[in-house]
Amino acid sequence: MNETVFTYAAPALKFGAGASDEVGHDLASYGARRVLLVTDPGVMETGHPSRIAEHIWQRGIETVIFSRARVEPTDESLDEAIGFARDAQSTGRTLDAIVAVGGGSSIDTAKAVNLLLTNPGELMDYVNAPVGKAKAPVRDLLPLVAIPTTTGTGSESTTICVLDVLALQVKTGISHAALRPRLAIVDPRLTVSQPTMVTASSGMDILCHALESYTARWYADFDAKQPDERVPYCGANPIADMWSERAMGLLAGSFRAAVTDGHDLRAREQMAMAATFAGLGFGNAGVHIPHANAYPIAGRVTDYTPKDYPQDEPIIPHGMAVSLTAPAAFRFTFDAAPERHLRAARILDPDAKGDGPEVLAGVVTALMRDLGLPNGLAEVGYAAADVVDLVAGATQQQRLLATAPKTPSEEDLAQVFVASMEHW
Incomplete structure (x- = not known):
C-alpha cells in the first residue's frame, strides 16, 4: 500500500533589511533572560554578531558568545561547542534560548549544542545510522533563532545538522524535527560581506x-x-x-x-x-x-x-x-x-x-x-x-x-x- 499523506513544517520567518535588529524583541517574547550566541571567527570579524548581541542586551537579555564554530563542522568542533555551552550552564545561570549568527556551519553547530544541552548522551547517539545510533531526542529543545549571513544552506529552515566524523572520514548528519529553528531571521544586509x-x-x-x-x-x-x-x-x-x-x-x-x-x-x-x-x-x-x-x-x-x-x-x-x-x-x-x-x-x-x-x-x-x-x-x-x-x-x-x-x-x-x- 502506498503513502497517501505528506507532511509540511517550517519555522516562523522574519525577512527583510533590518530584520536582525529586532532579535531582542523576538527573544523577549520567548521569555529569555540569558542566551547563547553561536558564530564563527570569520563572521565575528564582520561585526554582525557583536551588533546583534547589542540589540539583545538593549532588551535586558544577557548574551554569552561562542565564536569558535568551525567552517564545515566536525564531531570534534561540535563537542567543543557543546562543552562550552554546558560550562555556561554549570554556573547555575540557565540558558533560555540559542541564537545562531553565520552560515550553515554556525547554524548547524547551534543545532547540535541545543540538542546536547537539553538531552542526555553524546553526539554520536544522535547521528544518523549507520554511522551513529540515530536516537531521537527525549526532551524539549530550547528556542533556536537562526540568523544566516550566507545565502545557501537553508539551515535556518531545516531539521538537519551536518558534520564530518573525523575518525571515519565521512560527512553525515543528525536529522530530527526538533532541530528545526523556532524562528529564522533573514536580513539580506548581512550577506553583503560574503566573498x-x-x-x-x-x-x-x-x-x-x-x-x-x-x-x-x-x-x-x-x-x-x-x-x-x-x-x-x-x-x-x-x-x-x-x-x-x-x-x-x-x-x-x-x-x-x-x-x-x-x-x-x-x-x-x-x-x-x-x-x-x-x-x-x-x-x-x-x-x-x-x-x-x-x-x-x-x-x-x-x-x-x-x-x-x-x-x-x-x-x-x-x-x-x-x-x-x-x-x-x-x-x-x-x-x-x-x-x-x-x-x-x-x-x-x-x-x-x-x-x-x-x-x-x-x-x-x-x-x-x-x-x-x-x-x-x-x-x-x-x-x-x-x-x-x-x-x-x-x-x-x-x-x-x-x-x-x-x-x-x-x-x-x-x-x-x-x-x-x-x-x-
Whole structure:
C-alpha cells in the first residue's frame, strides 16, 4: 500500500533589511533572560554578531558568545561547542534560548549544542545510522533563532545538522524535527560581506536543494507509514514544489549578478530569499544523489583549498561538493521524471533547448563554469582510483538515497563519480 499523506513544517520567518535588529524583541517574547550566541571567527570579524548581541542586551537579555564554530563542522568542533555551552550552564545561570549568527556551519553547530544541552548522551547517539545510533531526542529543545549571513544552506529552515566524523572520514548528519529553528531571521544586509567564492559555492547549494527536492521521489510512491514513522524528508509534494520552483526562478535572475557584483543589493536579497525558499522546499521533500555524493567528497579531501575560505587546512565547501556530481546525477535520474527535469532546466534557463537528459545537466554545467567553480572532481584532487572509496561513502547516506527518484546501485554511483571527473 502506498503513502497517501505528506507532511509540511517550517519555522516562523522574519525577512527583510533590518530584520536582525529586532532579535531582542523576538527573544523577549520567548521569555529569555540569558542566551547563547553561536558564530564563527570569520563572521565575528564582520561585526554582525557583536551588533546583534547589542540589540539583545538593549532588551535586558544577557548574551554569552561562542565564536569558535568551525567552517564545515566536525564531531570534534561540535563537542567543543557543546562543552562550552554546558560550562555556561554549570554556573547555575540557565540558558533560555540559542541564537545562531553565520552560515550553515554556525547554524548547524547551534543545532547540535541545543540538542546536547537539553538531552542526555553524546553526539554520536544522535547521528544518523549507520554511522551513529540515530536516537531521537527525549526532551524539549530550547528556542533556536537562526540568523544566516550566507545565502545557501537553508539551515535556518531545516531539521538537519551536518558534520564530518573525523575518525571515519565521512560527512553525515543528525536529522530530527526538533532541530528545526523556532524562528529564522533573514536580513539580506548581512550577506553583503560574503566573498565571491562563498557566494558561488553557497549558491550552488541553493540550486541543488531546489533541484533535488523538485526531482525527488514523489511522496505517494513511498510505502505507507504510521504517523510516528514519518520522517521530515517525505518526498516531492505539491507544497515543496511551490517553494523549489520559486527558488529556481529567483536564482535564474540573481545568481550570476550576485557573484559578479557582491554589492548588488537586489541580487543579494533575491539570493537570500532563494536560499530560504529552497530550504522550505527541501527541508520537507528531501535531497538525494548529489548531496549523498557530497558527503564523501568533502569528508575525504586531502589537498584542495578554494579561495575565500580558511587556508589552514584542506576543504571542499559543502555547496561546491554537492555541485561536483550534480550534472551526472541529473543525467542518471532524468528518465524517472523527464518532465520535471526539463521544467527545472527551463525555469533556470528559458532558452534551454532539447528534450533529453543533457538539458538540465547542461544548464547546471554552464552555470558552474560561468561562476568559476571547479571543473569536476579531478580539479579538487580526486582520480579514478578514489571512486571505490567515494562510492562506499555515498552508500552510507541511505536516508538521502532513499529519496532519489530511482534507486542507484553501487555501479550507478560509480558511473556518476567517473563522469564527474571533468565537466568541460
